Amino acid sequence: MAFTIAIDGPAASGKGTISREVARVFGCAHLDTGLLYRAVGLRMLEGEEPLEAARALMPADLEKDGLRTGAVGEAASKVAAIPEVRAALVDFQRAFARRDGGAVLDGRDIGTVICPEAEAKLFVIASPETRARRRFQEFVAAGEDVDYSRVLEDVRARDARDMGRADAPLRPADDATEIDTTHLSIEEAVAAAIAAIEAAGGTRTA
Ligand SMILES: Nc1ncnc2c1ncn2[C@@H]1O[C@H](COP(=O)(O)OP(=O)(O)O)[C@@H](O)[C@H]1O
Numbered sequence: 001m002a003f004t005i006a007i008d009g010p011a012a013s014g015k016g017t018i019s020r021e022v023a024r025v026f027g028c029a030h031l032d033t034g035l036l037y038r039a040v041g042l043r044m045l046e047g048e049e050p051l052e053a054a055r056a057l058m059p060a061d062l063e064k065d066g067l068r069t070g071a072v073g074e075a076a077s078k079v080a081a082i083p084e085v086r087a088a089l090v091d092f093q094r095a096f097a098r099r100d101g102g103a104v105l106d107g108r109d110i111g112t113v114i115c116p117e118a119e120a121k122l123f124v125i126a127s128p129e130t131r132a133r134r135r136f137q138e139f140v141a142a143g144e145d146v147d148y149s150r151v152l153e154d155v156r157a158r159d160a161r162d163m164g165r166a167d168a169p170l171r172p173a174d175d176a177t178e179i180d181t182t183h184l185s186i187e188e189a190v191a192a193a194i195a196a197i198e199a200a201g202g203t204r205t206a
């Protein structure tokens with residue numbers, strides 16, 4: 001049966017962490033849709049035209065090194081504001097969402113545009129300062145030379161761009177359950193997500 005779980009929210013709110021654990025617990029496949037936009041953003045930084053890059057995207061693009069850097073995140077949110085780029089990525093995401101065995105997709109517009117019919121929808125948030133601190137720690141661990149105030153500035157700029165764009169802006173679906181992870185541990189956030197998905201009819205396999 002194709003049970004679809006949509007998990008949306010702003011940068012570094014905890015979507016990916018929750019999604020990976022939810023996929024394990026509910027025994028379904030996981031697609032980090034941000035990687036699609038990051039892969040197009042990286043190809044743009046390498047000189048390619050964004051729409052051509054989106055149309056030519058290959059699975060190997062999602063495995064490339066460097067997709068998680070701040071510069072690529074910034075480029076991703078720029079190409080993500082181009083309606084034709086978004087349109088080129090829709091079919092792949094919808095096919096993934098309806099696969100047998102169920103799927104969890106995380107991103108910005110999964111519950112609103114890609115899978116409005118998803119059986120379970122979560123909207124994960126946290127304060128900008130908390131998200132910037134988490135992202136800063138990740139960059140430091142990855143050896144990137146950054147300062148916290150710059151990361152906070154980038155988080156705010158990306159929020160504004162993602163929420164302000166005309167096409168598929170970041171916003172909760174009317175029927176999404178909000179999880180604020182600002183004061184939650186990873187374990188608590190995951191437990192809240194599992195409870196909401198079970199309440200929506202999801203069945204654990206682990
Ligand atoms: N509830 C939480 N409490 C503390 N740290 C968290 C929590 N959720 C995620 N993190 C950490 O914050 C960082 C960003 O989380 P991630 O899941 O990648 O966010 P997103 O996918 O929304 O960008 C990761 O390093 C992760 O370990």
Ligand SMILES: Nc1ccn([C@@H]2O[C@H](COP(=O)(O)OP(=O)(O)O)[C@@H](O)[C@H]2O)c(=O)n1
Pocket residue numbers: 010011012013033034035037038073076077078080081106107108109110158162
């Ligand atoms: N479904 C999605 C996923 C990502 N994106 C865009 O891609 C960028 C990078 O997404 P991401 O999920 O990898 O970013 P993080 O939350 O991990 O920082 C976002 O800032 C969005 O602009 C989108 O528009 N729609």
